Amino acid sequence: MAIPLVDLKAQYLSIKEEIDAAIARVINKTAFILGDEVKQFETEFASFSGSTYCVGVSSGTAALALSLRALGVGPGDEVITSTMTFTASAEAIFHVGARPVFVDIDPKTFCMDPSLIEAAITPRTKALMPVHLYGNPCDMDPIMEIAKKYGLKVVEDAAQAHGAKYKGTPVGVIGDIGCFSFYPGKNLGAYGDAGAVVTNNKELADKVRLLRDHGRTTKYEHIEVGYGERIDALQAAILSAKLKHLTEWTEARRKWALLYDENLKNLPVKIVEPTNESFAVYHIYAIAVDRRDALLKYLHDQRIQAGIHYPIPLHLQPCYESLGYKRGSLPVSEWAAESEISLPIYPEIGEEKVAAVVEALAKFFDA
Numbered sequence: 001m002a003i004p005l006v007d008l009k010a011q012y013l014s015i016k017e018e019i020d021a022a023i024a025r026v027i028n029k030t031a032f033i034l035g036d037e038v039k040q041f042e043t044e045f046a047s048f049s050g051s052t053y054c055v056g057v058s059s060g061t062a063a064l065a066l067s068l069r070a071l072g073v074g075p076g077d078e079v080i081t082s083t084m085t086f087t088a089s090a091e092a093i094f095h096v097g098a099r100p101v102f103v104d105i106d107p108k109t110f111c112m113d114p115s116l117i118e119a120a121i122t123p124r125t126k127a128l129m130p131v132h133l134y135g136n137p138c139d140m141d142p143i144m145e146i147a148k149k150y151g152l153k154v155v156e157d158a159a160q161a162h163g164a165k166y167k168g169t170p171v172g173v174i175g176d177i178g179c180f181s182f183y184p185g186k187n188l189g190a191y192g193d194a195g196a197v198v199t200n201n202k203e204l205a206d207k208v209r210l211l212r213d214h215g216r217t218t219k220y221e222h223i224e225v226g227y228g229e230r231i232d233a234l235q236a237a238i239l240s241a242k243l244k245h246l247t248e249w250t251e252a253r254r255k256w257a258l259l260y261d262e263n264l265k266n267l268p269v270k271i272v273e274p275t276n277e278s279f280a281v282y283h284i285y286a287i288a289v290d291r292r293d294a295l296l297k298y299l300h301d302q303r304i305q306a307g308i309h310y311p312i313p314l315h316l317q318p319c320y321e322s323l324g325y326k327r328g329s330l331p332v333s334e335w336a337a338e339s340e341i342s343l344p345i346y347p348e349i350g351e352e353k354v355a356a357v358v359e360a361l362a363k364f365f366d367a
């Protein structure tokens with residue numbers, strides 16, 4: 001039995017009529033840019049995220065960069081973020097002319113370790129960018145305390161964490177602004193690129209709305225040098241159709257994660273744990289093992305498509321070499337990058353496939 005890491009086709013087939021109707025509706029209206037579909041999705045996603053405002057943008061990367069710009073982060077500024085994340089977190093910081101400063105992760109949760117943030121603060125630090133990795137909320141209380149103490153802005157990278165909560169509060173509205181990706185494989189995925197910003201701050205929402213659409217106030221007047229980073233109406237309509245199912249899909253992910261937890265606890269694997277008092281949404285089910293690459297090959301030979309998130313921490317990526325980090329500078333992340341495996345998880349995976357993955361792992365460790 002072949003087991004994919006994610007199965008977007010299974011999800012499409014489960015709601016095919018709703019998706020096809022949403023696409024046909026937009027095409028029939030031939031209203032592809034902004035308009036009612038975008039407004040409706042923004043209202044629905046704001047409500048889902050517990051935020052007052054939501055602004056749809058063209059990707060999670062755009063959400064991060066526009067948020068930083070709206071907060072006034074720019075050349076000469078530093079933004080502290082995790083090294084264990086997708087490159088877009090740091091790219092967005094570069095895109096506004098600022099400099100990322102990487103901190104190491106907590107070995108239990110793989111999220112940014114709040115106890116390391118203060119040592120990374122300099123007079124140039126302008127913002128913190130916690131990343132809710134794998135759908136697991138960062139430990140936000142100490143992060144918000146530090147932000148308050150030093151007068152820093154907080155941009156939450158919630159690209160992997162739709163519907164996740166920290167102490168009962170949805171991620172994205174704990175800091176100043178929250179950024180989501182709707183990349184197809186995400187828990188709420190578009191059929192192409194899309195993203196959104198959520199915030200309770202009207203001024204910030206207005207600024208992002210202005211920036212995403214060429215800084216225009218009317219068709220012909222541009223008061224800011226902005227960007228072409230709007231969300232497509234087609235994607236908004238698809239996302240509205242899918243959002244209705246997200247809570248049920250998240251429950252399914254959590255059920256499969258629990259099943260993995262129960263069945264892996266006697267194997268020599270370290271399960272990446274949710275942060276205390278958090279509601280994790282398991283975008284990725286991550287474990288850490290010795291002999292990771294051998295296990296990955298074994299699983300692939302059994303037609304089980306496991307993944308790695310991420311094999312190279314950002315501070316060791318060639319594109320960030322100019323920042324001057326060396327191997328050994330953020331050791332927990334370096335260990336994580338060598339040890340992490342992402343097991344197949346998606347709402348439709350089912351008990352049989354989870355059992356097959358567990359059995360393959362047990363056989364590998366037996367041998």
Ligand SMILES: Cc1ncc(COP(=O)(O)O)c(C=O)c1O
Pocket residue numbers: 059060061062085086088089131157159160180181182183193194195
């Ligand atoms: C943690 C994180 N941040 C940012 C992004 C960027 O999102 P996008 O691919 O929609 O630009 C992603 C996803 O790809 C991500 O996983």
